[in-house]
Amino acid sequence: MKPLKKLGALVWALLRELADESAYRRHLAAHGRSHSAAEWRRFSDERLRARYTRPKCC
Amino acid sequence: MKRTIGWLVWAAVSAVAAVALGAVALHRGEGINSMWLVLAAACTFAVGYRFYGKFIAARVMALDDRRATPAERLRDGMDFEPTNKWILFGQHFAAIAGPGPLVGPVLAAQFGYLPGTLWIIAGAVLGGAVQDFTILFASMRRDGKSLGEMAREEIGRLGGFTAMVTVLLILIILQATVALVVVNALKGSPWGTFTVAATMPIALFMGLYLRHMRPGKVLECSLIGFALVVAAIFGGQAVSQSAALAPVFTLTGTGLAVAIILYGFVGSTLPVWLLLAPRGYLSTFVKLGVILLLAVGILAVRPGLQLPALTRFTDGTGPIFGGKVFPFCFITIACGAISGFHSLISSGTTPKMIARESHALPIGYGSMLLEGFVALMAMIAASVMEPGVYFAVNSPAGVVGATPAAAVATISSWGFPVTAAGMASLARTVGERTLFFRTGGAPSLALGMAHIFARAGGRALLGFWYHFAIMFEALFILTLIDAGTRVGRFMLQDMLGHVSKPLGRTNWMPGVIGTSAAIVAAWGYFLYQGVRDPLGGINTLWPLFGISNQLLAAVALSVATTILIKMHRARYVWITGIPLAWLLVVTFTAGWQKIFSPLAHVGLLAQAGELGARLQTGALSAAQAAETRRLIFNARLDAVVCGVFLVLVATILIDSIRVWTGILRGTRPARLNEAPFVETQLDPEGL
Numbered sequence: 001m002k003p004l005k006k007l008g009a010l011v012w013a014l015l016r017e018l019a020d021e022s023a024y025r026r027h028l029a030a031h032g033r034s035h036s037a038a039e040w041r042r043f044s045d046e047r048l049r050a051r052y053t054r055p056k057c058c
Numbered sequence: 059m060k061r062t063i064g065w066l067v068w069a070a071v072s073a074v075a076a077v078a079l080g081a082v083a084l085h086r087g088e089g090i091n092s093m094w095l096v097l098a099a100a101c102t103f104a105v106g107y108r109f110y111g112k113f114i115a116a117r118v119m120a121l122d123d124r125r126a127t128p129a130e131r132l133r134d135g136m137d138f139e140p141t142n143k144w145i146l147f148g149q150h151f152a153a154i155a156g157p158g159p160l161v162g163p164v165l166a167a168q169f170g171y172l173p174g175t176l177w178i179i180a181g182a183v184l185g186g187a188v189q190d191f192t193i194l195f196a197s198m199r200r201d202g203k204s205l206g207e208m209a210r211e212e213i214g215r216l217g218g219f220t221a222m223v224t225v226l227l228i229l230i231i232l233q234a235t236v237a238l239v240v241v242n243a244l245k246g247s248p249w250g251t252f253t254v255a256a257t258m259p260i261a262l263f264m265g266l267y268l269r270h271m272r273p274g275k276v277l278e279c280s281l282i283g284f285a286l287v288v289a290a291i292f293g294g295q296a297v298s299q300s301a302a303l304a305p306v307f308t309l310t311g312t313g314l315a316v317a318i319i320l321y322g323f324v325g326s327t328l329p330v331w332l333l334l335a336p337r338g339y340l341s342t343f344v345k346l347g348v349i350l351l352l353a354v355g356i357l358a359v360r361p362g363l364q365l366p367a368l369t370r371f372t373d374g375t376g377p378i379f380g381g382k383v384f385p386f387c388f389i390t391i392a393c394g395a396i397s398g399f400h401s402l403i404s405s406g407t408t409p410k411m412i413a414r415e416s417h418a419l420p421i422g423y424g425s426m427l428l429e430g431f432v433a434l435m436a437m438i439a440a441s442v443m444e445p446g447v448y449f450a451v452n453s454p455a456g457v458v459g460a461t462p463a464a465a466v467a468t469i470s471s472w473g474f475p476v477t478a479a480g481m482a483s484l485a486r487t488v489g490e491r492t493l494f495f496r497t498g499g500a501p502s503l504a505l506g507m508a509h510i511f512a513r514a515g516g517r518a519l520l521g522f523w524y525h526f527a528i529m530f531e532a533l534f535i536l537t538l539i540d541a542g543t544r545v546g547r548f549m550l551q552d553m554l555g556h557v558s559k560p561l562g563r564t565n566w567m568p569g570v571i572g573t574s575a576a577i578v579a580a581w582g583y584f585l586y587q588g589v590r591d592p593l594g595g596i597n598t599l600w601p602l603f604g605i606s607n608q609l610l611a612a613v614a615l616s617v618a619t620t621i622l623i624k625m626h627r628a629r630y631v632w633i634t635g636i637p638l639a640w641l642l643v644v645t646f647t648a649g650w651q652k653i654f655s656p657l658a659h660v661g662l663l664a665q666a667g668e669l670g671a672r673l674q675t676g677a678l679s680a681a682q683a684a685e686t687r688r689l690i691f692n693a694r695l696d697a698v699v700c701g702v703f704l705v706l707v708a709t710i711l712i713d714s715i716r717v718w719t720g721i722l723r724g725t726r727p728a729r730l731n732e733a734p735f736v737e738t739q740l741d742p743e744g745l
Contacts, residue, residue: 014148018342019276023136030135040273041331048330050137051338053548054406055225056541057399058158058232058392058607 020047068108075101082175082367089362092438095171096356099179099434103427106183111423114188118622118630119195121415126738128201129411138202140413140740143420150408151425152342154190154400155349157236157535158393158607159433161499164506165600166390167440167448168376172367173387174437181388181395182430185637189611190400191422192618192634197405198412199732205405205614209710211731212620217713221613222549224706225402228606229546230577231699232399233322234584235603236535238595241314241585242498243528248307249298249489251314253525254532255307256290257337258321264336276339283340287533291525298489311589318539319582325540326547326574334540341534348530352435355510365441365448370472377453378497379597380659385648389604394433396637398610400426413740439506446476447484447493451502454594455495462494487517488524497594500531546577587692598662598696601652605700608645609707612638616714623721624728642711649704653697662697666690 016022027043028035078098082090115121132138141149166174197203203211206225210218244250264283272278297303309317325333374382379390393399404422412418440448449458449469458465462478469476485493488508493501504527511523548564550573555562561569588595615638622631655661658668669690673683720726 010142010144013142014145015277015343017141017145017149018152018346019280019339021274021276023139024274026135026139035274037270037273041269044268044273044331044335047136048335051407052330052334052541052544055229055399055402055545056156056538057154057403058156058236058397058538058603 020044023047068105071101072105075105079176079179083172086367089364090367091360091362092356092442093360095175095363095434095438098175099431102179102183103430106187107419107424107427110183111187111191111419114191114423114633115416115419118627118633119192119418121195121418123414123416124737125415126736126740127198127412127415128409128733129413130738130740131733131736132201132410137407138410141411143413143417146408146411146413146417147421147425148346149411150403150421151428152346153403153407154393154397154425155345155429155432156393156399156538157239157531158397158399159391159429160436160503160531161236161239162391162394162600162604163433163437164440164499164503165378165452165596166387167365167437168369168378168452169372169383169387170366170368171363171437171441173372173383174391175434177388177391178395178430178433178437181391182427182433185611185640186394186396186400186430187423187426188633188637189396189398189614189618190404190426191418192621193401193614194404194409194412194418194422195415196618196621197409198415198418201733202410203405205401205617208405208621208731209613209617212617212624213710213714213717217616217710220706220709220713222553224606224610224613224703224710226546226549226553227699227703227706228398228603228610229542229549230580231584231599231603231606233539233542233546233581234588235596235599236538237315237318237322237581237585238588238599239498239500240318240532240535241311241589242496242594242596243500243504243532244309244314245311245496246308246492247298247490247528248304249294249521249525250528250532251294251307251309252297252303253287253290253294253529254536256293257287257340257529257533257536258333260286260290261333261337261340264340265332268336269331279336280339280343283336284344287340287344287529288526291522291529294525295489295521312586315582315585315589318536319578319585321536322539322543322582323574323578325536326543326578327570330544334537334544337533337537338541341537344530345534348527349432349435352439352507352510353431355507355514356435356438359510359513361438361442361510361513363438363441364444366445369445374657374660377449377457379601380657381601381648381651381655385644385651386601388644389601389608389648391433392604392607392611394430394436396608396611396641398607398612398614400429401610401614414738436503436506439503439510442506442509443502444476445474446470447481447505448502449474450476450481451493451496451505452499453495454497454592454597456592456594458495462492465494487520489521490524495594497596499596500528504528504531543574543577543581546581547573550577587688587695591689591692598693601648602696602700605645605649605652606703608641609703612641612645612707613710615641616710620714620717621730623718624730626728628722642707645707646704649700652700662693662700666693666697669693 081094082098129140206221209221268279372383458468466478504524507527508523512520560566588599615634618634658664673686721728
């Protein structure tokens with residue numbers, strides 16, 4: 001049961017990383033801010049600007 | 059004792075790998091079960107990782123966990139962040155897995171399953187994984203620098219500039235090639251077209267949802283988006299059966315090409331959050347889910363392979379693309395064995411998130427092996443179909459005949475029996491009007507996947523699974539197109555900024571629109587010529603893409619070799635030198651043959667010459683003559699593009715050799731541009 005739980009937690013963490021939700025959480029913690037619509041937009045704009053200047057793999 | 063057991067286990071795994079590879083390579087006659095391929099790959103990859111990967115990590119790179127990585131030293135909570143190795147492994151794998159490892163093996167299956175399978179297994183272990191790992195290592199030691207920056211610093215300014223131009227050209231050919239795959243998958247298919255078209259408003263809705271309704275809830279939003287996409291697949295079935303709506307969504311190849319070109323332009327100029335980002339999130343989750351589903355499906359069904367190990371087309375007369383098994387199998391399967399594009403990912407986000415140097419082994423080397431598995435699954439999906447059906451779907455009308463009757467007669471005469479009635483029945487079952495001449499690989503991959511899924515979940519769902527697979531392929535190909543166009547625009551603006559400052563500004567709208575239009579026009583032209591090509595277009599564009607992608611891998615391996623020499627590891631230079639030499643032989647042979655082969659179905663200049671001779675007979679109508687002149691121009695243009703790729707890579711190679719010999723002779727300093735050693739402060743038990 002424990003290994004399954006561990007695997008589930010890892011998959012969940014991966015999904016949150018792929019969804020940028022973990023990065024957002026880190027961003028809030030690093031800047032000592034709390035979540036708001038404006039804060040998410042600020043974070044998202046910066047993150048996406050960097051991501052979409054790099055080629056995606058074929 | 060433990061050590062002895064370990065060695066015994068690895069000896070057993072190696073023996074199983076040898077037996078399975080032997081069975082795959084030597085089996086003839088009756089079809090072989092796909093599990094032999096899976097076993098051969100799994101055991102070879104395990105041995106390769108355990109011994110070769112670890113050897114490179116320990117002896118060549120001397121990975122040092124006491125050394126702080128850029129993620130720790132430059133930690134900013136955004137790009138630079140020490141990340142759990144398995145999470146980063148998943149993220150890196152999601153970034154490198156694109157349509158390439160799925161489509162390439164399907165096309166290469168025209169030679170039979172054997173050449174492609176052996177190339178995937180050997181290429182991934184000795185080439186692709188080595189490239190990804192060494193570039194990731196090099197970038198990690200250089201604060202996450204890109205391939206272009208490393209080429210400039212380690213080889214020289216000329217190498218750096220050439221690498222950048224090469225990437226831009228490859229992007230253009232890549233966009234055109236994958237767009238053509240989508241066009242051929244959706245041509246004359248109202249069900250598929252509706253489903254894929256519906257993903258646009260769904261993505262816009264997701265963008266608005268994420269921006270204004272539930273900011274930050276990406277997983278929740280993606281789940282809603284996925285439910286809507288599945289609903290769109292069912293909606294597509296209803297549309298295809300509607301007398302009023304079906305004609306609206308039944309588009310010709312040209313119509314679809316124009317729609318995709320417009321989409322590429324709009325997608326690259328709209329705010330990223332509105333369309334690209336939500337599509338990107340959705341596409342990533344669907345991609346990983348479907349790959350997992352396919353793996354489970356293959357393990358559950360354990361299908362037998364219908365395609366022979368080798369077909370008669372190893373002699374170069376294949377209908378899908380011309381050229382012998384050497385070198386064309388090795389450029390057709392790029393991603394899945396070795397892909398230059400991976401070097402851009404390995405020198406992108408990933409090196410900035412590695413917590414410990416030793417994590418580079420599973421992430422760089424291991425992810426590539428997993429991608430090899432994806433390619434192998436695509437090969438299995440293509441090989442579970444009856445060979446006659448496989449060739450009927452993938453062969454262009456210009457080769458097998460323009461009518462179903464002519465096509466089945468030609469294909470059956472090759473020894474692969476197929477009937478028009480059987481093809482019509484199959485098309486009806488999957489909800490399509492016809493499956494003939496659906497070149498590009500996507501429809502046959504979707505058929506193979508649907509075949510596997512349906513055997514696991516009921517034949518009544520064959521139509522749903524076929525269109526689910528088409529939607530899955532189109533979704534992430536379109537993501538590649540919109541993002542690629544945007545990246546191409548940035549690169550062009552970066553170059554033009556040296557000529558005119560406003561053109562370099564990414565917030566100056568005339569510059570944005572002008573450069574976007576230029577990039578879209580460039581790949582749109584190649585797409586259009588592919589759509590109008592009587593031989594299906596993919597026969598020219600895919601080899602061009604394969605050559606360019608492998609040449610980019612040669613650039614990456616040149617950079618890696620330079621770094622190894624500068625690290626005083628010249629005695630290990632064969633690690634990158636052997637795959638580099640192999641790629642140069644393969645790509646230069648393929649490039650040379652594509653340009654100069656006297657056979658018109660292989661050589662572009664010979665093709666132009668043959669068309670020219672036809673023109674000179676004077677037997678063509680005015681319209682046919684105009685069309686022929688266009689084809690001649692396109693064949694010559696493709697030959698020039700191919701030649702430019704070869705010249706660019708030769709330039710980098712010569713520049714690299716100059717640096718290598720200088721260092722080895724002692725006439726040039728072996729100055730490494732690594733970041734200085736800083737001891738890690740991270741908890742050794744964490745991450």
